[in-house]
Amino acid sequence: MRSAQRHRAFRRAAVAVLAGASLSALPAQGQESPPSAQGSLHILPGHLIGPDLEPGKFYVRQGEGAWEQTYTPGWQGDGFRDEVRGTLVNLRSANAVFDDQSGRIRQYDPDFDAQANTDAFVANLDAYREHGLLATGINLQGGNPGFNGADNPAFTSDGALRQEWKDRTAKVIEAHAQRNMVVVLGYFYFHQDHNLGDEDAVRQAVINATDWLIENDYRNVIIEIANEHNNDDAYDHEIIHSDEGMAELIELAQSRFDDAGFSLAVSTSRYGDASWPSGAVAEAADLALVHCNGVDPRTCAERTSEHQRNHGYPIVVNEDNKTYGEYTGETLNQEKQAFDLLVAQGVSWGFMLNQWNQYAPCVYDADCGSTTFDWALGPDPGANGSGAELLRNFAHGVLDHLQGTG
Template sequence: MSWGRAAVAGFAVAVLAAASLGAGQAQGAADSLQILPGHLIGSGYEPDKFYVRQGDGEWQLTYTPGWQGEGFSEQVRGTLPNLRAANGVFDDESGQILEYDPDFTAQANTDEFIANLDSYRQHGLLATDVNLQGGNPGYGGAQNAAFTSDGSLREEWMDRAGQVIEAHAQRNMVVVLGLFYFHQDQVLDDEDAVRRAVTEATDWLIDNDYRNVIIEIANEYNDDDAYDHEIIHSDEGMAELIRLAQSRFEAADFRLAVSASRFGDGSWPDDAVADAADLALLHCNGLDAAGCAEAAAEAQQEHDYPIVVNETNNTQGTYTDETLDEDKAAIDELTATGASWGLMLNQWNQYATCVYDDDCGSAGFDWALGPDPGANGSGAQLLRNYAHGVLDHLEEVVFQPGR
């Protein structure tokens, strides 16, 4: 699990730079990470690959040797491996979270998430997926209200989101920032409030000069039963919201990529949403590794922009050598297509309570990797070890042997 010497040195510089920043002080555009798909940069760039740069430096494919580190495999160049961390800025105004984690505080949860970014990065991970309205915490009725009823921003949620984005920038990492999540949009009064939420969230990113971000308007937007407002769950409405976010950059001196995700069947539309989006965000929870790779390859044939899978879940609560092999296969097969792989291990870091069985080990959101990588141990230790086993395989794929 070693990193190449140059990679370690570059990473140490990033950490030292992070330590020099004052509390709440954003990393400036002069030295912070920026990310864009090639098609948004210009004709001389591969349209379906991701490029990054520091400040006003030259655009380079992700995993290009240099300031990003050393020893990368050619097959991951231009991709964006990611980890679903939807509840990284979560809070629950209903108080139900305390029934499952009596010690929970929103700030402590965000602090723990940030504290584990270094270990993710050392395994080759470049991005995490965080949602302002969180993800399913494993129980109903949570009130994770990042927006007020008129669509304006809640300061405490945005403070935590800023901490997460800045911590990623300091480590040359990316945040895929979701705005809306299932059964949370009802806090918004009407469709104008939804539009205001998109506008204010996007303007907040611009005002804070956050360039290491990809915007995901909504998680699985096409679930009619999960969202109250048609502007979110209809193709026409989602295309409008994507274009609304994009339009906010017309007066800015930088641009962020914008998209949304769909059901876990690996599908991607061929309609207004696909035309408006800057990249495809696929969910493969209902597919095995081969099926997910096939779906990603099909999307690549149809669209000239990056294909990012930001949810695969091959366990469904079963953490064995067989399911671990399937998660490893998902990394291998997606990488072979040129698409970006992403892991969702919801029993580990998204559910605050047991969902698949009565004694899964969950007692709140967990962000740490275990000491014995693989399908080893039981309860919470099994979940941590399993996550570590998956990321160990990612490390093998990202870096050249013997680096």
């Protein structure tokens, strides 16, 4: 047996002992919980909890309560059809804790402030949650902001997690916990790992970030070591972009929970071609994080269905963009179809709309009316309006479809 498989078996047994709870009802959303359970949402895939649970589904609990599948009626998911249960519908929000030490962001947004950006993101969580969205995906080193040369390091050269990024990320994680929501937290993003001095610094960054989650008892988190780790042209360090290196980093993060009293699921993501091949990374990971950008909905569904057959853990699409830069009724229907096809087979769907909430919009559209990262939903859901308003309305239309899948 591979070392990763042995380690996963050990973790499964340890977590099952720690879990030790039957499947009774959790408190309804907004219902009072015991003081010890406040803000302590915990999420894990079934295979890490115990043999009586579905291995490819997600389960949540508050405090020491019972484990329930996500979208359980009366708690997280009134009105949602059965297929959605156990999945983790998510929104890519990579730049929610972004900062740019190069200063280039101020060429597009002269008033940019990192804390204000995080605050604006948090201020819109309620609107996402009301539509049934249970998770967002952020990254310590951000995502493509729509312009070249941004410097969003998050870590020092020796792998220490910078205090400003800790503070903003803490606010995001805690705000999600208060709403029974989950954060898919990425550590590394391409074109930013050069800030880490060497591969030992990369390892230390994984240790430091994971230990910080443990020290703060952040249990409503899924760890994504790196975004599209196999982009070897964009990552400087081979330990990130090679399969063997990434498997080592996944196992390193997993090992930090051996004496923690709780565990988090750990994985990474790959290119946006809906791939999740067998091998070292797949064997080490606790779930698959799949990107379907530019892949038509049926192809994405077919490939993720194949991954379900090959792996005994959840399949999560945490990047899916069907617009190709066109925000029309046709591409809106493509987004809706992608959601419908994925959840029908128990795969978690993740919405990505770059020009709405990852790029500084006016980088691409001088008349968009907004230069900042944009987190708000528009007032007229659908492919309506122009510029920034069109993007907000389009995003609102997609989330309305999620809300209406009862």
